[in-house]
Amino acid sequence: MASINIRSVSKTYGKTLAVNGIDLHVEDGAFVVILGPSGCGKSTLLRMIAGLEDITSGEIAVDEKVVNDLQPAKRGCAMVFQNYALYPHMTVAQNIGYALKVSGIARRDRDERVARIASTLGLTHLLDRKPSQLSGGQRQRVAMGRAMVRSPGIFLFDEPLSNLDAQLRIQMRLEIKRLHRELRTTSVFVTHDQVEAMTLADKLVVMNGGRIEQAGSPSEVFRKPQSRFVANFLGSPPMNFLPATIDGSGRAVIGGNLVPWPQLVFDLPRGTRIELAFRPGSAVVAPLDGASAALPFALELTEDLGTEHHLHGKVAGTAVAITLPAGKNIPATPFAIAIASEDMHAFQVEGGQRVAPSRATPETIMKHGAAA
Numbered sequence: 001m002a003s004i005n006i007r008s009v010s011k012t013y014g015k016t017l018a019v020n021g022i023d024l025h026v027e028d029g030a031f032v033v034i035l036g037p038s039g040c041g042k043s044t045l046l047r048m049i050a051g052l053e054d055i056t057s058g059e060i061a062v063d064e065k066v067v068n069d070l071q072p073a074k075r076g077c078a079m080v081f082q083n084y085a086l087y088p089h090m091t092v093a094q095n096i097g098y099a100l101k102v103s104g105i106a107r108r109d110r111d112e113r114v115a116r117i118a119s120t121l122g123l124t125h126l127l128d129r130k131p132s133q134l135s136g137g138q139r140q141r142v143a144m145g146r147a148m149v150r151s152p153g154i155f156l157f158d159e160p161l162s163n164l165d166a167q168l169r170i171q172m173r174l175e176i177k178r179l180h181r182e183l184r185t186t187s188v189f190v191t192h193d194q195v196e197a198m199t200l201a202d203k204l205v206v207m208n209g210g211r212i213e214q215a216g217s218p219s220e221v222f223r224k225p226q227s228r229f230v231a232n233f234l235g236s237p238p239m240n241f242l243p244a245t246i247d248g249s250g251r252a253v254i255g256g257n258l259v260p261w262p263q264l265v266f267d268l269p270r271g272t273r274i275e276l277a278f279r280p281g282s283a284v285v286a287p288l289d290g291a292s293a294a295l296p297f298a299l300e301l302t303e304d305l306g307t308e309h310h311l312h313g314k315v316a317g318t319a320v321a322i323t324l325p326a327g328k329n330i331p332a333t334p335f336a337i338a339i340a341s342e343d344m345h346a347f348q349v350e351g352g353q354r355v356a357p358s359r360a361t362p363e364t365i366m367k368h369g370a371a372a
């Protein structure tokens with residue numbers, strides 16, 4: 001096993017800045033997932049760790065040894081690709097054992113190791129088949145076996161599940177999780193699938209435009225997104241964003257009305273444009289009586305998904321979607337939606353950074369008025 005230290009790493013292709021000053025520490029035995037939209041630089045970063053791309057500036061160290069100029073084979077990394085990259089003319093056993101053969105390991109040792117790995121991955125009965133005689137999931141397992149056979153210090157996964165159908169994806173995801181629990185090999189896994197990222201990661205790294213937007217435990221990143229980009233990227237259905245303006249006393253105004261949360265006082269100049277944001281599942285139906293901390297909701301459309309209802313409508317002219325558990329009654333009359341103040345996030349329009357309300361004290365509530 002090994003740790004990885006990435007320090008101020010950048011990569012340019014001609015005029016394209018693919019990776020822009022990344023700092024990242026991957027602890028020994030950790031499972032780090034790099035998540036981001038297409039083109040954000042995640043594969044380039046992974047390929048630089050593997051040694052398949054030169055580093056334009058900065059350094060990458062494995063166990064504190066700088067590997068910038070080290071050949072891929074000497075870095076102790078094994079990579080699993082999206083397209084499996086199996087040798088079509090070799091059997092499963094030969095594919096898995098190839099790296100051992102090349103490095104001169106004796107036949108008996110080789111067979112033993114291949115048999116052990118095949119058994120771990122449930123491939124024993126397929127050892128004599130060629131890749132063309134395997135399903136997508138089986139091929140992916142062979143690719144994993146080929147990576148595991150050299151007992152690398154680091155596994156690098158480049159979207160390994162994206163060619164599989166939905167059911168197989170879930171199955172392989174669980175298998176990768178089980179294998180990591182068993183082997184504890186330091187792993188870096190690149191994906192644009194947020195469910196994969198949330199379920200596999202010890203540490204989740206969200207990338208955008210060649211930079212890290214946020215890194216932390218999946219629940220921390222989900223619960224406390226540090227930027228509008230992260231807030232919008234994680235969660236399905238996505239977060240709702242309500243444009244608001246800060247008034248002279250630090251309170252947010254939406255559609256000409258003061259928001260009904262006295263706790264939400266921001267240390268921002270009057271006129272600053274922000275967005276208040278909440279997850280669809282954070283809202284509950286409330287009476288439209290003006291007494292509760294709730295926003296009037298103009299319902300337009302309801303979708304019944306069996307386990308939950310999706311309610312689409314508007315709050316002060318902005319499209320909003322909320323989810324309610326199946327079995328909850330949807331009022332026929334106009335209603336409001338209530339959201340706990342701690343479930344409300346706020347982001348500056350300028351730059352998209354998270355803004356925290358200044359600490360609400362009884363004095364601030366007295367000063368600004370308890371509108372709730």
Ligand SMILES: Nc1ncnc2c1ncn2[C@@H]1O[C@H](COP(=O)(O)OP(=O)(O)OP(=O)(O)O)[C@@H](O)[C@H]1O
Nearest residue numbers: 013016018036037038039040041042043044045192
């Ligand atoms: N060999 C190359 N030559 C020129 N530009 C490249 C090369 N490889 C990648 N890029 C560019 O670098 C940026 C990052 O690409 P990269 O493949 O790392 O993104 P990604 O996040 O892995 O995307 P995807 O999820 O689509 O694979 C993109 O703008 C891409 O077009």
